[in-house]
Amino acid sequence: MKIGIFTDSHYSSQKVTCSNRYNSKSLQKIKEAYAYFKSQNCGLVICLGDIIDKENDHIKEIENLKSVAKVIQNSNIKTICLMGNHDAFCFDTDEFYSILGTCRPENISEHDSLLIFCDACYFHTGQHYKPGDSDWTDTFYPHAEQLKECIARQDKNIYIFMHQNIDPSVPQTHCLSNADELRRIFEDSGKVKAVYQGHFHSGNTSEVNGIKYVTFPAMCERESAYFTIEV
Numbered sequence: 001m002k003i004g005i006f007t008d009s010h011y012s013s014q015k016v017t018c019s020n021r022y023n024s025k026s027l028q029k030i031k032e033a034y035a036y037f038k039s040q041n042c043g044l045v046i047c048l049g050d051i052i053d054k055e056n057d058h059i060k061e062i063e064n065l066k067s068v069a070k071v072i073q074n075s076n077i078k079t080i081c082l083m084g085n086h087d088a089f090c091f092d093t094d095e096f097y098s099i100l101g102t103c104r105p106e107n108i109s110e111h112d113s114l115l116i117f118c119d120a121c122y123f124h125t126g127q128h129y130k131p132g133d134s135d136w137t138d139t140f141y142p143h144a145e146q147l148k149e150c151i152a153r154q155d156k157n158i159y160i161f162m163h164q165n166i167d168p169s170v171p172q173t174h175c176l177s178n179a180d181e182l183r184r185i186f187e188d189s190g191k192v193k194a195v196y197q198g199h200f201h202s203g204n205t206s207e208v209n210g211i212k213y214v215t216f217p218a219m220c221e222r223e224s225a226y227f228t229i230e231v
């Protein structure tokens with residue numbers, strides 16, 4: 001199956017934030033991305049998180065997310081959106097997915113592959129990020145044991161999708177505090193083929209003990225930051 005991927009669109013009304021994030025341009029870029037995914041016959045689109053960015057007013061954040069939801073729904077391509085830290089700092093999980101419609105992550109089984117989606121918008125305490133929080137450097141995946149058991153039950157090639165990073169060559173500020181534990185689970189299973197992530201805006205690729213780690217560049221910082229993978 002061909003999958004379209006984009007990440008870190010950070011859509012908001014702001015023209016520029018952090019000197020190189022062109023937030024307001026992202027709605028148009030998401031439309032372009034879907035046109036490209038359609039031309040490539042993608043059967044699935046995955047947004048790896050930070051789909052929107054903060055406004056002074058939550059009403060405006062809702063409006064922005066609704067605009068993105070409209071693009072997704074009009075595309076008629078099944079789409080899964082992982083929450084990024086910026087999404088979780090603006091919306092609670094239920095509000096986020098009720099606005100987006102049908103984009104809630106669920107594992108997808110396709111021939112000999114299984115796609116697993118992990119929400120790592122948690123503090124090391126195990127508490128999920130909530131609107132008003134802001135410490136994106138404290139990131140953690142609290143369901144490692146369940147993930148290990150889920151992988152153990154499979155006889156398929158496994159692909160992991162997550163907003164935050166577990167690739168050891170990405171700066172530590174962007175990585176989960178239990179990234180080592182997750183890498184060990186993936187390596188010991190012998191089934192995880194690749195891990196796909198966003199969050200680190202420059203992007204990165206590496207291979208560690210036979211597992212490919214791909215961090216996609218942020219859509220808000222460049223043109224044509226949309227990609228396809230084949231699983």
Ligand SMILES: [Fe+2]
Pocket residue numbers: 008010050084086199201218
């Ligand atoms: Fe981001």
